[in-house]
Amino acid sequence: MLLSRTLFKSTPPLLLRNMTSKVEEAKDAAAQKAVQENVYDGCRLGVGSGSTVVYAVKHLTHLVSASGYRVTCVPTSFQARQLILDNGLTLSDLSQTPVLDVVIDGADECDAQLTLIKGGGGCQLQEKIVAAAAKKMVVIADYRKKSQQLGEQWKKGIPIEVVPMAYVPVMNKLREFGLEPVLRLAESKAGPVVSDNGNFIVDAMFSGVHNWDALETKMCRTPGIVETGLFIDYAKVAYFGMEDGSVSVVRKPTLTGF
Numbered sequence: 233m234l235l236s237r238t239l240f241k242s243t244p245p246l247l248l249r250n251m252t253s254k255v256e257e258a259k260d261a262a263a264q265k266a267v268q269e270n271v272y273d274g275c276r277l278g279v280g281s282g283s284t285v286v287y288a289v290k291h292l293t294h295l296v297s298a299s300g301y302r303v304t305c306v307p308t309s310f311q312a313r314q315l316i317l318d319n320g321l322t323l324s325d326l327s328q329t330p331v332l333d334v335v336i337d338g339a340d341e342c343d344a345q346l347t348l349i350k351g352g353g354g355c356q357l358q359e360k361i362v363a364a365a366a367k368k369m370v371v372i373a374d375y376r377k378k379s380q381q382l383g384e385q386w387k388k389g390i391p392i393e394v395v396p397m398a399y400v401p402v403m404n405k406l407r408e409f410g411l412e413p414v415l416r417l418a419e420s421k422a423g424p425v426v427s428d429n430g431n432f433i434v435d436a437m438f439s440g441v442h443n444w445d446a447l448e449t450k451m452c453r454t455p456g457i458v459e460t461g462l463f464i465d466y467a468k469v470a471y472f473g474m475e476d477g478s479v480s481v482v483r484k485p486t487l488t489g490f
Contacts (some may be wrong), residue, residue: 255376257473257477258374258375259284259374259473260287261474261477262374263287263288263372264287264291265471266288266336266471267288267291267295271295271334274303275303275304275334276303276304276306276329276333276334277303277305277332277333277334277335277336278332278335278336278365279305279307279312280308280336280337280338280362281308281309281311281353281359282352282355283338284373285315285337285338286315289316292319292321293319302322303322305321305323305324306324306326306362307323307325307362309353309358309359310428311353311355326365330365331365331367332365333367333368334367335363335366336372337362338371338373339373339377339463340352340377340386342377342379342482343379343381343382344380344485345484346467346469346470347463347465348462348467349386349391349463350391351393351460352388354391354425354428355427356459357427357458357459360466363463364466369466369467369468370471372470372473373473374472374473375474378480381441382441383438383439383440383441389413389414389437391416391460392434392460393427393458393459394433394457394458395432396430396431396432398455398456398457399415402434402456403415405454406434409447411436413434414435415432415433416433444464447462448460468484470482
């Protein structure tokens, strides 16, 4: 927080506006290309959460209006549900539409293997449930979220959804795993952030490169942890809006020699 305040104070207002504009333009470009290339008539679509998904819904609305495509939308959060309803799109849920063709969602960070950190907005549990129901996960993000290794860009740790009564022993266990857990506190209310599912969010800070599969396995075996913000082997393709206005498309690396 202190770093961001210092940046804002030392950055000329016009330059700061230009930086913000570039980021928003990058989000918009990534979302537009992802919608154009992955949504089709009859598509059963998971709609993710976060700021970049707002642009995806905008382009999805335009596509449906212009083409007459029938697209059924399943949200990953309260925010996504409201976006679907506010834009007049067809709303469903996993009880009615249990198999999805595509889910389009954002990420807090994405590495070269398309391993993701998600949950900056506290929606990782429902996001992962919807992603698991989809045949294909498409990630949309701006250039700040693209990394070779997790932790290069995202410095706020791995978001972990935790049953409230268990947060202290869970945090102790996370320290045993070499992480530095912090209970996420709300900014507009006293006390901790509460997820859409009524749980707490613990942000587990890390340094260096980890065996993410092994770490997630240990975390998921810890009683009290509902879900983690590590998304391993979910994303098939990622669209990154770049500073120069282009969109970088990164596909999941495939094993060769088998």
